[in-house]
Amino acid sequence: xxxxxxxxxxxxxxxxxxxxxxxxxxxxxxxxxxxxxxxxxxxxxxxxxxxxxxxxxxxxxxxxxxxxxxxxxxxxxxxxxxxxxxxxxxxxxxxxxxxxxxxxxxxxxxxxxxxxxxxxxxxxxxxxxxxxxxxxxxxxxxxxxxxxxxxxxxxxxxxxxxxxxxxxxxxxxxxxxxxxxxxxxxxxxxxxxxxxxxxxxxxxxxxxxxxxxxxxxxxxxxxxxxxxxxxxxxxxxxxxxxxxxxxxxxxxxxxxxxxxxxxxxxxxxxxxxxxxxxxxxxxxxxxxxxxxxxxxxxxxxxxxxxxxxxxxxxxxxxxxxxxxxxxxxxxxxxxxxxxxxxxxxxxxxxxxxxxxxxxxxxxxxxxxxxxxxxxxx
Numbered sequence: 121x122x123x124x125x126x127x128x129x130x131x132x133x134x135x136x137x138x139x140x141x142x143x144x145x146x147x148x149x150x151x152x153x154x155x156x157x158x159x160x161x162x163x164x165x166x167x168x169x170x171x172x173x174x175x176x177x178x179x180x181x182x183x184x185x186x187x188x189x190x191x192x193x194x195x196x197x198x199x200x201x202x203x204x205x206x207x208x209x210x211x212x213x214x215x216x217x218x219x220x221x222x223x224x225x226x227x228x229x230x231x232x233x234x235x236x237x238x239x240x241x242x243x244x245x246x247x248x249x250x251x252x253x254x255x256x257x258x259x260x261x262x263x264x265x266x267x268x269x270x271x272x273x274x275x276x277x278x279x280x281x282x283x284x285x286x287x288x289x290x291x292x293x294x295x296x297x298x299x300x301x302x303x304x305x306x307x308x309x310x311x312x313x314x315x316x317x318x319x320x321x322x323x324x325x326x327x328x329x330x331x332x333x334x335x336x337x338x339x340x341x342x343x344x345x346x347x348x349x350x351x352x353x354x355x356x357x358x359x360x361x362x363x364x365x366x367x368x369x370x371x372x373x374x375x376x377x378x379x380x381x382x383x384x385x386x387x388x389x390x391x392x393x394x395x396x397x398x399x400x401x402x403x404x405x406x407x408x409x410x411x412x413x414x415x416x417x418x419x420x421x422x423x424x425x426x427x428x429x430x431x432x433x434x435x436x437x438x439x440x441x442x443x444x445x446x447x448x449x450x451x452x453x454x455x456x457x458x459x460x461x462x463x464x465x466x467x468x469x470x471x472x473x474x475x476x477x478x479x480x481x482x483x484x485x486x487x488x489x490x491x492x493x494x495x496x497x
Contacts, residue, residue: 158307160185161299167245167318170473172327174367176245176317182260184314187297192315194293195308197481201280202229202273209266209312212238215480218416219319224424229274235390237424240417242475243410245317248373252406252422253393259313264305277305284308315479321413324473331366338470345467348460355436355456355464359449360408370412370471375405378450379441380421386443390423403445415472429468433461 162185212226219241250262266272328337375393393402426432439452
């Protein structure tokens with residue numbers, strides 16, 4: 121039996137432990153509410169990559185769940201996130217245009233236009249940096265950009281939060297996905313990013329041929345085009361649009377000056393990556409886009425200057441527009457025969473893969489009319 125001193129000490133520790141534990145829980149809860157990482161409350165799921173793509177990279181502070189993906193999907197298609205309720209993420213990254221835009225440069229609130237073409241969201245989960253100039257380090261940070269851009273959604277991040285917080289449907293969805301009544305812009309962005317990580321395209325005829333070893337998946341012309349694509353003495357496209365042994369992103373995730381936007385004197389109308397790094401070698405350089413699902417992504421290049429894939433190929437045939445910063449890998453391909461050029465186009469067409477079934481708009485937002493809203497700015 122314990123002596124009286126031991127019993128007294130044990131009782132004292134027991135009494136003290138109650139406020140200590142409560143204080144610890146309070147501090148932990150406060151950390152989550154004022155800036156610590158808030159994690160989803162549901163079961164984490166695996167986003168399965170289709171044939172030809174590597175495992176999807178997932179940030180530690182934003183593991184995907186069914187509820188966060190569903191919430192992000194709704195936010196992506198909801199024009200409430202714009203200041204006047206007319207523009208959603210999907211307005212410029214639409215599924216019918218391979219999550220890109222049919223316009224040369226996208227049209228935002230009040231019919232305002234930017235200076236660059238909307239890049240595709242397809243396989244953006246694999247981008248090392250986001251935007252043409254790489255100014256965002258993650259999908260989460262990228263999602264915030266258009267909301268506050270004055271020529272895109274033209275809202276404020278605080279305004280977006282107030283707008284969502286005022287919607288009872290969103291209050292319930294955020295509670296279910298994140299376990300909190302306190303919505304903030306990080307949770308909005310995390311949800312959208314989780315949805316965007318599911319917008320994957322692989323399992324194309326190329327993938328079934330190259331990785332699935334189905335020799336009938338590619339036409340003879342496309343097979344010849346593949347050889348031209350990868351041959352350093354021919355088109356050598358693979359130098360930037362990479363193909364790996366087990367997967368192919370068709371991008372090196374780097375930035376290159378292709379002479380797009382250079383005038384006859386070599387003057388560039390957009391400095392590209394240089395705006396972020398201030399390094400001379402990045403002048404006029406833009407992120408290498410993936411070549412997957414080109415069929416519905418026209419127009420092409422960062423300025424949308426080429427209406428067809430054939431037009432874009434013609435730019436390379438001519439060796440690009442000369443300027444002081446032209447990438448050293450760019451050289452004229454005018455030695456390619458017309459048959460070889462056609463074969464190359466056939467190969468590029470083989471990169472079109474099927475998108476998942478559940479990446480379109482939720483039924484109630486699919487045909488929702490665009491209305492002007494002013495509350496919650």
